[in-house]
Amino acid sequence: MKKLFLNFIFLLLPIVLLLYWIPVNKRNLYAGLTGNCANHAIWIFDRLHNNPKNADIVFLGSSHTMNGIDDSLIENLLKNKEDILNMGYCQLGVDLYYSFLQELIATKHPKQIIIEVRGDENRYRHPIFPYLASNKDVLTAPLFFNPDFFSENYEHLYYKLETLHKMIFKETENDKIQIDQNFGCRNFPDTAVSEQLSIAKEKRLQHQKPESHFATWFYMEFPRSYYQMIGGLCKKNKIKITFLYIPSYGEPNKLPAELLTYKLYGNVLIPPSSIFENTNFWFDEGHLNQTGAHALSIWVARQLGKK
Amino acid sequence: MLFNSLHFLIYFFIVTIVYFALKHKLRWFWLLAASCYFYMAFVPVYILILAFTIIVDYFAGISIERAAPKNKKFFLIMSLVANIGVLCGFKYYNFLNEILGDLLGLAPIHNPLPILSILLPLGLSFHTFQAISYTIEVYRGHQKAERHFGIYALYVMFYPQLVAGPIERPQNLLHQFREKHQFDYARIADGLRLMLWGFFKKVVIADRIAILVNQVYDNPSAYTGLPLIIATVLFAFQIFCDFSGYSDIAIGAAKVMGFKLMTNFNRPYFAKSVAEFWKRWHISLSTWFKDYLYIPLGGNRVGIPRWYFNLFFVFLISGLWHGANFTFIAWGALHGFYLIGNLMLHTPLEKFYGITGLNKNGQFKKALQVTVTFALVRFAWIFFRAQNMHDAYYIATNLFNGLGSDLKNMFSDRAARNHILFLDKNPAVLWTGTGAILLMELAHRHMGNRSIAEVMAAKPKWQRWGIYYAILLLILFFGVFGQAQQFIYFQF
Numbered sequence: 053m054k055k056l057f058l059n060f061i062f063l064l065l066p067i068v069l070l071l072y073w074i075p076v077n078k079r080n081l082y083a084g085l086t087g088n089c090a091n092h093a094i095w096i097f098d099r100l101h102n103n104p105k106n107a108d109i110v111f112l113g114s115s116h117t118m119n120g121i122d123d124s125l126i127e128n129l130l131k132n133k134e135d136i137l138n139m140g141y142c143q144l145g146v147d148l149y150y151s152f153l154q155e156l157i158a159t160k161h162p163k164q165i166i167i168e169v170r171g172d173e174n175r176y177r178h179p180i181f182p183y184l185a186s187n188k189d190v191l192t193a194p195l196f197f198n199p200d201f202f203s204e205n206y207e208h209l210y211y212k213l214e215t216l217h218k219m220i221f222k223e224t225e226n227d228k229i230q231i232d233q234n235f236g237c238r239n240f241p242d243t244a245v246s247e248q249l250s251i252a253k254e255k256r257l258q259h260q261k262p263e264s265h266f267a268t269w270f271y272m273e274f275p276r277s278y279y280q281m282i283g284g285l286c287k288k289n290k291i292k293i294t295f296l297y298i299p300s301y302g303e304p305n306k307l308p309a310e311l312l313t314y315k316l317y318g319n320v321l322i323p324p325s326s327i328f329e330n331t332n333f334w335f336d337e338g339h340l341n342q343t344g345a346h347a348l349s350i351w352v353a354r355q356l357g358k359k
Numbered sequence: 360m361l362f363n364s365l366h367f368l369i370y371f372f373i374v375t376i377v378y379f380a381l382k383h384k385l386r387w388f389w390l391l392a393a394s395c396y397f398y399m400a401f402v403p404v405y406i407l408i409l410a411f412t413i414i415v416d417y418f419a420g421i422s423i424e425r426a427a428p429k430n431k432k433f434f435l436i437m438s439l440v441a442n443i444g445v446l447c448g449f450k451y452y453n454f455l456n457e458i459l460g461d462l463l464g465l466a467p468i469h470n471p472l473p474i475l476s477i478l479l480p481l482g483l484s485f486h487t488f489q490a491i492s493y494t495i496e497v498y499r500g501h502q503k504a505e506r507h508f509g510i511y512a513l514y515v516m517f518y519p520q521l522v523a524g525p526i527e528r529p530q531n532l533l534h535q536f537r538e539k540h541q542f543d544y545a546r547i548a549d550g551l552r553l554m555l556w557g558f559f560k561k562v563v564i565a566d567r568i569a570i571l572v573n574q575v576y577d578n579p580s581a582y583t584g585l586p587l588i589i590a591t592v593l594f595a596f597q598i599f600c601d602f603s604g605y606s607d608i609a610i611g612a613a614k615v616m617g618f619k620l621m622t623n624f625n626r627p628y629f630a631k632s633v634a635e636f637w638k639r640w641h642i643s644l645s646t647w648f649k650d651y652l653y654i655p656l657g658g659n660r661v662g663i664p665r666w667y668f669n670l671f672f673v674f675l676i677s678g679l680w681h682g683a684n685f686t687f688i689a690w691g692a693l694h695g696f697y698l699i700g701n702l703m704l705h706t707p708l709e710k711f712y713g714i715t716g717l718n719k720n721g722q723f724k725k726a727l728q729v730t731v732t733f734a735l736v737r738f739a740w741i742f743f744r745a746q747n748m749h750d751a752y753y754i755a756t757n758l759f760n761g762l763g764s765d766l767k768n769m770f771s772d773r774a775a776r777n778h779i780l781f782l783d784k785n786p787a788v789l790w791t792g793t794g795a796i797l798l799m800e801l802a803h804r805h806m807g808n809r810s811i812a813e814v815m816a817a818k819p820k821w822q823r824w825g826i827y828y829a830i831l832l833l834i835l836f837f838g839v840f841g842q843a844q845q846f847i848y849f850q851f
Binding site (some may be wrong): 053055056059063066067070071206210213214216217220221222 | 365379542544547548785787788791824827828831832835836837839840
């Protein structure tokens with residue numbers, strides 16, 4: 053059995069190494085996520101690589117950021133002194149922010165990044181991290197409490213292979229370069245039904261369970277290690293880090309649970325609760341509508357203006 | 360669980376490792392549990408159908424053996440009714456009901472029977488035939504009834520061949536479950552090589568050219584002439600690579616654990632006649648029909664008209680076995696006609712070969728026979744692949760429509776070439792598919808009548824490893840992944 057096992061390793065190892073090495077066009081990796089998050093990945097790629105507009109202050113976050121931060125409005129309010137970019141992408145995962153940040157540094161040299169935080173820190177990876185991250189990022193992802201480490205590597209290689217197939221058989225989508233849109237904010241004018249918001253708030257309160265210190269430490273090691281890497285990268289490139297609290301409607305925590313972690317790396321902006329408690333500001337229980345985004349963006353612009 | 364999925368690779372690895380780690384007396388149980396899991400990965404509840412036929416056939420086998428000679432037939436019929444009843448109920452009910460509805464509609468009378476929305480249990484035709492072969496063999500006295508229920512259940516459910524064969528005989532398989540299979544490096548390596556070759560055929564050839572075949576056969580009226588010919592020729596290779604690829608993986612997976620399953624394919628497109636084709640294609644099914652239908656009908660030991668009828672009837676049933684659709688019946692009937700034609704034309708053809716001097720030129724004669732046989736088989740595949748008789752008729756009657764202008768335009772006009780030759784897909788699809796077919800045929804030619812194991816054993820180590828890497832890289836870079844493509848024969 054030993055001989056068979058060794059032969060297997062000798063056979064498969066070079067193949068796996070080769071897969072890491074496959075030279076895949078990065079734009080095709082982003083383009084392959086068509087259908088995910090309103091095709092926002094390819095827009096982000098083109099905004100960074102093909103759009104000559106700078107990105108001085110960049111918002112990184114989830115759909116809360118994507119819907120809630122009107123980068124065009126903030127730029128206007130700051131009298132166009134800074135180029136503002138909303139790089140929010142659906143779903144949570146600080147590992148993706150780290151990946152985006154490297155891309156950002158390589159292309160736009162931002163002065164400041166503003167990272168979305170919530171009441172509870174997300175403890176898992178972002179679903180699309182293995183698709184867009186570099187080999188190094190996937191291979192060196194923290195192992196501690198990262199149950200997805202191996203599946204992440206598998207997905208990474210598989211997606212690269214899939215993208216290579218699309219390149220060989222010319223099935224890539226979104227080939228057109230998108231340089232006409234400067235801003236990443238995507239939101240909706242509709243307002244949520246207040247009963248729907250109340251039910252969501254009630255559910256949130258019911259589901260909140262206190263966690264032991266050990267469990268918190270255990271689960272938070274994963275995002276904390278990424279914040280540490282982001283902090284190190286920003287320090288090296290002289291980029292200011294700010295954290296912005298954008299909770300869901302009815303979030304019981306008035307402050308982020310990981311506030312102390314964030315404060316190790318930068319300021320934490322806590323918008324007034326009047327914005328998040330106003331039922332007219334919500335598209336659904338998780339996302340601000342255009343009016344809400346307007347209110348939040350004005351507040352954020354004022355904070356940025358003060359500095 | 361499809362063979363061409365990561366799920367299967369993990370499953371296979373775990374099942375094999377545990378199989379060798381267990382004591383011999385526990386292995387049957389492990390394989391049975393693994394086979395249940397394999398089957399239930401598709402539609403879990405259908406395991407109950409399988410359980411029903413297994414229980415019926417298990418007791419039928421014992422009853423046939425114990426019964427007085429005059430009563431044996433009763434238990435055999437009971438088993439056949441149960442098996443064929445399940446098969447008909449799931450596979451042919453709606454088909455027959457639609458025919459009844461059409462006939463009653465002529466009267467006009469309302470058909471009171473409802474159309475049922477039932478999903479065909481995977482591999483139903485395969486494991487039903489395997490179960491039937493057991494009771495018939497016990498009835499004939501060629502096989503002792505299996506007393507161990509678990510072993511019998513494993514005979515029907517053995518996962519490598521559960522959903523698409525090879526359809527085994529109890530004499531070949533049952534005793535193997537009692538034998539102790541040692542961990543044998545050479546045998547395991549042979550099994551894995553066969554699996555690798557099967558994956559290559561399925562993922563690189565069958566699934567790649569399926570893109571082109573589907574393009575045409577899903578909308579045949581958009582094409583005439585050369586595209587129809589190209590798609591039909593490609594389908595001949597698609598179905599061969601799909602099914603023989605499956606068989607290679609099944610036989611290889613069984614071999615790794617020490618089980619020897621019967622050969623299912625022997626380079627069928629090199630057959631010199633349609634009769635020979637059926638000795639090389641889906642051998643386990645052809646021999647099943649020969650042993651359990653053709654010979655009981657009288658075979659060729661009857662008058663000529665009856666002999667022809669026997670042949671035609673067997674192929675008609677073979678067509679129906681493949682699917683509840685008139686296209687499959689037409690396909691079977693066409694092969695029946697081919698075989699009868701083959702018999703009727705045998706003497707005139709021999710005279711023709713003598714007059715033209717072809718008998719003296721063996722290679723040319725063989726090439727001509729192989730080409731004609733392939734053309735006939737390929738023409739029949741039109742009915743097998745078409746979605747309905749209307750499409751099949753359209754394709755069969757438009758194969759040469761506009762062929763001349765197609766050939767002319769193909770070289771002069773790029774847009775026309777894309778439509779005619781590349782079937783509106785990227786040229787890389789056709790080049791990859793045909794390149795891989797060429798590679799496979801060269802490998803077949805190199806192998807001759809030797810098995811992969813024999814060929815590989817004769818090669819130095821560096822060549823063997825070079826071939827492994829080449830096949831693995833071809834699978835990785837040119838295979839079709841993503842949503843795993845189902846095997847064509849799974850639907851039967």
